[in-house]
Amino acid sequence: MDHEVRESRHSAVRYSLLTVGWLSVVLGVIGIFVPVLPTTPFLLLAAACFARSSQRFYLWLVGHPKLGPWIRDYLDGHGIPLKGKVYAIGLMWLSIALSCYLVPLPWARAFMLSCAVLVSLYILKQKTLPNR
Structure with missing residues (x-):
């Protein structure tokens, strides 16, 4: 460590x-x-x-x-436990969806969605540990 x-x-x-x-x-x-x-x-x-x-x-x-x-x-x-991956990605997309609904600016929506896709890919790319 x-x-x-x-x-x-x-x-x-x-x-x-x-x-x-x-x-x-x-x-x-x-x-x-x-x-x-x-x-x-x-x-x-x-x-x-x-x-x-x-x-x-x-x-x-x-x-x-x-x-x-x-x-x-x-x-x-x-790696990251499967539960952690599911919750992180799920809550991130829920918050991004709400933010996109509340923010009418197309460039802001594009930025938020791009960030969410990249973070999701990064999390999914990490090794998965069994649930704790």
Whole structure:
């Protein structure tokens, strides 16, 4: 488990990343118990935020006995659980569909749909772990 942690030099960026990181941890933990909330994407986001804001929190999260395996499996190239892939892609497309409905600008819709397609392809391309 030798992953790079490079903290941002800007305090405003660091505090913003810490806030998003902790919010993601909370949502990820809730996702363990609530079937419609994805755990893995939120924990990966938290790890990415902590990797740029706090080495201490990053090491805590990645080394956590319950939460760490979700992240380490991905970082070590073992993949993402099928449940995580399904929820991440499903919720992303639901939010993109709602956003496209609410935003009438064709260029914004094209941008959102392009991003959703690319993110979906990236997630689908990752190795799949059995459900946890």
